[in-house]
Amino acid sequence: MAIFVDENTKVVYQGLTGSQGRFYGLRNRDYGTQVVAGVNPKKAGTDVDGIPVYATVAEAKEATGATVSCVFIPAPGVQSAVLEAAAAGMELVVVITEGVPAQDEAYFYNKVKRDFPGTRILGPNCPGIISPGKANIGITAGEIAKAGGPVGIVSRSGTLTYQALYELKLQNIGVTTCVGIGGDPVPGTSFIDCLEAFEADPETKAVMLIGEIGGSAEEEAAEFIKHKMTKPVSAYIAGVTAPAGKKMGHAGAIVSGGKGTAAAKMEALADAGVKVGNNPTEAGELMVEIVKALAL
Amino acid sequence: MDLLEYQGKQFFAQYDIPVSQGEAATTVEDAVAAADRIGYPVVVKAQVHVGGRGKAGGVKLASDTAEAREHAEFILGLDIKGHIVKTIWIESASDIAEEYYASFTLDRAAKKHLGMLSAEGGIEIEAVAEENPDAIAKIWIDPVDGLTEEAARAWVEAAKLNPVANDGAVDILLKLYRAYTEGDADLCEINPLILKPTGEVHALDAKVTLDANAQYRHEGWEAYEATQVRDEREQAAHDKGLQYVGLDGTVGVIANGAGLAMSTVDIVNQVGGSPANFLDIGGGANAEVMAGALEVINNDPNVKSIFINIFGGITKGDEVANGIVTALGRVQIDAPIVIRIDGTNAEQGRAILAEHASEKLQSKSTMIEAAKAAVELAK
Numbered sequence: 001m002a003i004f005v006d007e008n009t010k011v012v013y014q015g016l017t018g019s020q021g022r023f024y025g026l027r028n029r030d031y032g033t034q035v036v037a038g039v040n041p042k043k044a045g046t047d048v049d050g051i052p053v054y055a056t057v058a059e060a061k062e063a064t065g066a067t068v069s070c071v072f073i074p075a076p077g078v079q080s081a082v083l084e085a086a087a088a089g090m091e092l093v094v095v096i097t098e099g100v101p102a103q104d105e106a107y108f109y110n111k112v113k114r115d116f117p118g119t120r121i122l123g124p125n126c127p128g129i130i131s132p133g134k135a136n137i138g139i140t141a142g143e144i145a146k147a148g149g150p151v152g153i154v155s156r157s158g159t160l161t162y163q164a165l166y167e168l169k170l171q172n173i174g175v176t177t178c179v180g181i182g183g184d185p186v187p188g189t190s191f192i193d194c195l196e197a198f199e200a201d202p203e204t205k206a207v208m209l210i211g212e213i214g215g216s217a218e219e220e221a222a223e224f225i226k227h228k229m230t231k232p233v234s235a236y237i238a239g240v241t242a243p244a245g246k247k248m249g250h251a252g253a254i255v256s257g258g259k260g261t262a263a264a265k266m267e268a269l270a271d272a273g274v275k276v277g278n279n280p281t282e283a284g285e286l287m288v289e290i291v292k293a294l295a296l
Numbered sequence: 297m298d299l300l301e302y303q304g305k306q307f308f309a310q311y312d313i314p315v316s317q318g319e320a321a322t323t324v325e326d327a328v329a330a331a332d333r334i335g336y337p338v339v340v341k342a343q344v345h346v347g348g349r350g351k352a353g354g355v356k357l358a359s360d361t362a363e364a365r366e367h368a369e370f371i372l373g374l375d376i377k378g379h380i381v382k383t384i385w386i387e388s389a390s391d392i393a394e395e396y397y398a399s400f401t402l403d404r405a406a407k408k409h410l411g412m413l414s415a416e417g418g419i420e421i422e423a424v425a426e427e428n429p430d431a432i433a434k435i436w437i438d439p440v441d442g443l444t445e446e447a448a449r450a451w452v453e454a455a456k457l458n459p460v461a462n463d464g465a466v467d468i469l470l471k472l473y474r475a476y477t478e479g480d481a482d483l484c485e486i487n488p489l490i491l492k493p494t495g496e497v498h499a500l501d502a503k504v505t506l507d508a509n510a511q512y513r514h515e516g517w518e519a520y521e522a523t524q525v526r527d528e529r530e531q532a533a534h535d536k537g538l539q540y541v542g543l544d545g546t547v548g549v550i551a552n553g554a555g556l557a558m559s560t561v562d563i564v565n566q567v568g569g570s571p572a573n574f575l576d577i578g579g580g581a582n583a584e585v586m587a588g589a590l591e592v593i594n595n596d597p598n599v600k601s602i603f604i605n606i607f608g609g610i611t612k613g614d615e616v617a618n619g620i621v622t623a624l625g626r627v628q629i630d631a632p633i634v635i636r637i638d639g640t641n642a643e644q645g646r647a648i649l650a651e652h653a654s655e656k657l658q659s660k661s662t663m664i665e666a667a668k669a670a671v672e673l674a675k
Contacts, residue, residue: 157555249554
């Protein structure tokens with residue numbers, strides 16, 4: 001069944017007229033996603049390869065019935081773009097953009113939670129979300145994923161996710177939905193949000209969690225898994241040997257004050273019954289074993 | 297981006313947070329002249345991006361010119377936990393009645409700003425948190441509401457400072473919160489925040505970390521950039537706009553994606569090697585970016601082999617392979633290279649690399665095999 005997005009989801013692209021928005025928007029459309037509109041106040045009334053461009057998210061929504069927005073706006077404009085999408089009533093705002101200031105993220109996360117509780121933010125700094133065979137919103141190469149489940153994936157990393165999708169495909173294992181929650185310090189959607197949705201999704205029978213150093217999201221996920229999940233989980237955590245105090249690429253990937261180490265996360269997950277791999281290949285193999293054991 | 301103490305104080309001063317008058321100096325003569333100008337007693341303080349300066353002898357009181365000279369001579373060039381002191385800060389000495397602690401940072405779990413205030417200042421806050429957690433008054437602030445005076449007052453009262461300090465503390469905390477939010481900081485810490493015998497509350501130290509993602513909206517940050525301590529490799533990578541962290545091993549690492557790059561560093565360690573660096577080239581595995589990355593790695597004298605780990609998603613494997621071959625045509629690379637390409641068109645990519653294979657260039661189809669090969673070559 002997939003979580004959050006499927007073949008019926010209509011998506012508007014904020015930034016469709018920019019080079020990144022256009023490239024990925026059209027790719028997503030080629031994949032089969034319902035890319036119904038673009039938004040750019042300066043180019044309203046034009047189109048991008050036949051996709052109409054509106055001045056605002058609200059107008060785009062009015063015209064198309066879209067419920068999801070994908071943001072390809074440069075970092076300085078992201079806060080405003082997210083708040084606009086939320087105010088227009090979007091149910092999901094997928095923020096691909098990297099480099100959004102943390103103060104902005106903290107602000108708009110809380111603003112949306114309070115004033116627009118019906119809106120979920122995904123990201124920022126995320127590859128997006130793909131329900132293979134149904135919808136691909138963002139920058140994942142859809143060809144690497146096999147549709148049909150039974151595995152759900154939730155990840156902070158982009159390329160490690162692609163690696164996982166691909167390895168599962170090579171083993172003929174499909175994915176229901178793969179959610180990239182991104183590498184920033186205030187992600188709009190958490191591991192727990194996705195685990196909860198996967199637990200409730202009849203098509204998902206097992207979940208793969210890909211984490212990294214920094215913060216406590218994996219530890220919180222472990223608590224959730226221990227008490228609230230019945231489906232099996234495998235995990236991989238990147239950054240076991242990362243030095244303290246350094247941001248490793250992602251704004252949220254930093255061990256500070258001794259907290260946020262990969263070791264602590266792996267321990268917390270293992271303690272919750274999660275099968276933790278020591279490298280991406282191992283984690284993939286663990287999931288293959290899990291799927292075989294489900295004997296589907 | 298970590299600021300040196302004196303920069304943190306300049307940052308605080310922009311928000312009217314009371315800090316001591318002082319001057320920075322990079323030579324003994326300048327330091328002595330500054331001390332004479334400021335008037336004794338002064339404190340001579342090492343400016344390094346690391347804590348524990350006091351213990352290392354990097355913070356000293358000088359009551360006259362001779363002492364100022366002696367301390368400046370001792371502290372300049374001092375090695376504090378691997379950081380060599382290049383700059384010292386000469387500051388007017390303060391009379392201290394009591395020492396407190398105050399800070400703002402993001403609580404990632406709560407997704408709110410966390411303010412911490414304690415009457416136990418001047419010492420390691422982690423130690424206080426461990427041994428006497430009740431000694432730290434905490435407040436969680438919703439960024440949408442900000443810190444109101446009412447809330448700040450209740451918080452200060454909860455911290456049970458000397459009541460004489462309360463008004464001054466409230467005033468400084470409101471200003472500190474503004475500095476932290478409007479100034480785009482990840483952390484603003486004052487330790488110690490002092491109560492002077494006069495009843496004034498004053499910031500005696502400043503520890504500030506700024507959010508690099510916000511640089512586009514702060515012109516003044518260029519000055520802070522100039523004093524960031526980076527070794528040559530990191531500076532070169534920074535100048536090329538590459539995400540790079542220097543480590544001290546012998547296997548150079550290049551990957552596309554931060555998670556994959558971290559993973560590659562881990563795997564090199566796992567198979568018994570030592571990575572020389574973390575380097576994420578992001579979505580641009582084209583010849584231009586690859587050449588830049590290889591140049592940076594090549595200039596690292598410790599590097600004996602290079603492991604390039606790429607997952608081709610939208611950028612296809614054959615494009616990546618062509619990018620690498622082209623890059624090698626442009627840049628002379630001394631160390632042998634092992635490449636793993638997986639994903640879209642990986643087969644074609646490997647075929648292209650096979651055509652150019654040599655002792656200096658080989659490809660492997662799995663991460664572990666490639667890591668082992670690179671580690672072997674580094675021996």
